[in-house]
Amino acid sequence: KDLLEKNNNYAQMNREYFFEHNILSINFLSSPGSGKTTLLEKTIDQLSQPLCVIEGDQQTSRDADRIGQLGVPVKQINTGKGCHLDAHMIGHAMEALPLSDNGLLFIENVGNLVCPALFDLGENYRVVVLSTTEGEDKPIKYPNMFHSADLMILNKSDLLPHLEFNLDACFDNAKSVNPNIEIITCSALRGHGMQDWFNWLEKKHFPQK
Amino acid sequence: KDLLEKNNNYAQMNREYFFEHNILSINFLSSPGSGKTTLLEKTIDQLSQPLCVIEGDQQTSRDADRIGQLGVPVKQINTGKGCHLDAHMIGHAMEALPLSDNGLLFIENVGNLVCPALFDLGENYRVVVLSTTEGEDKPIKYPNMFHSADLMILNKSDLLPHLEFNLDACFDNAKSVNPNIEIITCSALRGHGMQDWFNWLEKKHFPQK
Numbered sequence: 223k224d225l226l227e228k229n230n231n232y233a234q235m236n237r238e239y240f241f242e243h244n245i246l247s248i249n250f251l252s253s254p255g256s257g258k259t260t261l262l263e264k265t266i267d268q269l270s271q272p273l274c275v276i277e278g279d280q281q282t283s284r285d286a287d288r289i290g291q292l293g294v295p296v297k298q299i300n301t302g303k304g305c306h307l308d309a310h311m312i313g314h315a316m317e318a319l320p321l322s323d324n325g326l327l328f329i330e331n332v333g334n335l336v337c338p339a340l341f342d343l344g345e346n347y348r349v350v351v352l353s354t355t356e357g358e359d360k361p362i363k364y365p366n367m368f369h370s371a372d373l374m375i376l377n378k379s380d381l382l383p384h385l386e387f388n389l390d391a392c393f394d395n396a397k398s399v400n401p402n403i404e405i406i407t408c409s410a411l412r413g414h415g416m417q418d419w420f421n422w423l424e425k426k427h428f429p430q431k
Numbered sequence: 432k433d434l435l436e437k438n439n440n441y442a443q444m445n446r447e448y449f450f451e452h453n454i455l456s457i458n459f460l461s462s463p464g465s466g467k468t469t470l471l472e473k474t475i476d477q478l479s480q481p482l483c484v485i486e487g488d489q490q491t492s493r494d495a496d497r498i499g500q501l502g503v504p505v506k507q508i509n510t511g512k513g514c515h516l517d518a519h520m521i522g523h524a525m526e527a528l529p530l531s532d533n534g535l536l537f538i539e540n541v542g543n544l545v546c547p548a549l550f551d552l553g554e555n556y557r558v559v560v561l562s563t564t565e566g567e568d569k570p571i572k573y574p575n576m577f578h579s580a581d582l583m584i585l586n587k588s589d590l591l592p593h594l595e596f597n598l599d600a601c602f603d604n605a606k607s608v609n610p611n612i613e614i615i616t617c618s619a620l621r622g623h624g625m626q627d628w629f630n631w632l633e634k635k636h637f638p639q640k
């Protein structure tokens with residue numbers, strides 16, 4: 223497992239950089255299409271601190287283009303056949319971004335509930351986004367990801383009236399895999415619950431506009 | 432890439448077994464929660480041929496339990512931290528199942544749009560399931576998977592009235608990555624479009640009840 227050892231060394235370098243420059247870095251993880259980019263789009267509107275974004279995808283720059291349109295410095299990493307971002311890629315992307323002291327760095331990982339869980343990027347927090355449409359069993363079927371997350375955002379709450387989704391079972395499943403996980407329910411698209419997410423960010427030191 | 436070489440040898444063994452016994456094997460792939468198991472549940476009701484199912488998940492036997500309740504022989508493979516099924520695992524699982532000549536084998540892969548695309552299991556067909564809730568850009572953002580598929584099932588069509596989903600863009604994206612891909616739109620849960628899927632199976636030699 224030399225690969226993970228090497229990755230951990232790069233992660234440590236990233237972590238030290240974030241600490242020295244008081245940068246809050248968050249790694250966003252989810253299945254494909256759970257709403258990571260939408261969440262970032264709606265969050266960027268609310269923040270006053272300097273912010274940079276790193277986007278990870280197998281192909282295209284579609285997500286970086288969406289973020290770039292909001293006037294935020296963003297770097298797209300294409301992993302080709304690769305299934306996750308690693309700390310080395312992040313270190314390089316950081317060099318290409320105008321990171322500010324006391325600012326934020328959002329990292330949107332490749333849409334994948336499996337492999338990205340194994341690769342520490344040196345981030346301060348891990349946020350896993352689960353959409354209501356995926357079903358309430360994902361936390362126990364893909365446990366590594368939920369075990370390694372600080373916060374679970376249950377997104378697409380606006381679709382709940384049209385789904386047979388058991389909220390309690392979902393929360394129980396997440397807590398059974400990770401008793402310390404915090405949970406926020408929201409609709410990034412429609413805005414419900416987003417205030418809880420902004421409050422969570424503020425708790426981590428970043429006041430809103 | 433010894434790993435893929437070794438896998439291809441096992442895949443070839445599986446393929447030869449399927450050919451000698453006239454077994455139709457299908458590998459079902461998707462993001463987590465797109466509806467693979469639901470599709471299998473609703474399909475099993477319709478088929479009269481002997482059928483076995485292999486389920487792949489990181490953890491739990493929840494999917495195998497759902498299939499087992501329908502009286503179909505099923506084997507659950509748990510991959511632990513692994514992100515995909517491989518041909519060696521399938522070969523072993525086949526030994527544990529009462530496969531019948533002229534029958535069917537459905538393989539539900541681990542929910543992951545990235546890694547399983549690289550591992551040939553020896554299957555006759557690859558069916559990728561995309562749900563409307565994931566967005567129309569997935570075929571171009573995760574191109575390897577859609578490029579390697581024979582059929583794309585766009586599932587959860589019942590939710591379209593509540594989504595901003597562009598069907599034409601989705602189809603164009605899929606065709607741009609794989610001009611030969613067939614596309615069926617359905618709702619495994621509600622039944623719309625499922626007849627098109629049953630007709631597709633029948634074309635591959637398996638009449639319905």
Ligand SMILES: Nc1nc2c(ncn2[C@@H]2O[C@H](COP(=O)(O)OP(=O)(O)OP(=O)(O)O)[C@@H](O)[C@H]2O)c(=O)[nH]1
Pocket residue numbers: 252253254255256257258259260261285332333334377378379380381408409410411412564565566567569572593594595
């Ligand atoms: N109904 C509803 N749809 C949403 C919500 N958030 C995102 N979506 C939709 O879900 C689809 C995918 O959203 P994205 O933000 O691109 O998801 P993603 O997680 O960034 O996707 P990848 O980067 O490809 O993994 C799009 O069609 C969005 O409009 C939500 O809160 N409610």
Ligand SMILES: Nc1nc2c(ncn2[C@@H]2O[C@H](COP(=O)(O)OP(=O)(O)OP(=O)(O)O)[C@@H](O)[C@H]2O)c(=O)[nH]1
Pocket residue numbers: 355356357358360363384385386461462463464465466467468469470494541542543586587588589590617618619620621
């Ligand atoms: N609205 C709607 N929901 C569906 C449909 N098909 C599946 N679902 C729901 O989507 C969720 C996930 O379905 P599953 O069949 O477990 O999905 P899966 O692809 O097997 O999931 P994994 O095996 O964990 O990757 C469940 O809550 C299903 O009820 C559909 O056609 N329409």
Ligand SMILES: [Mg+2]
Pocket residue numbers: 258259260285330
């Ligand atoms: Mg995205």
Ligand SMILES: [Mg+2]
Pocket residue numbers: 467468469494539
């Ligand atoms: Mg399943």
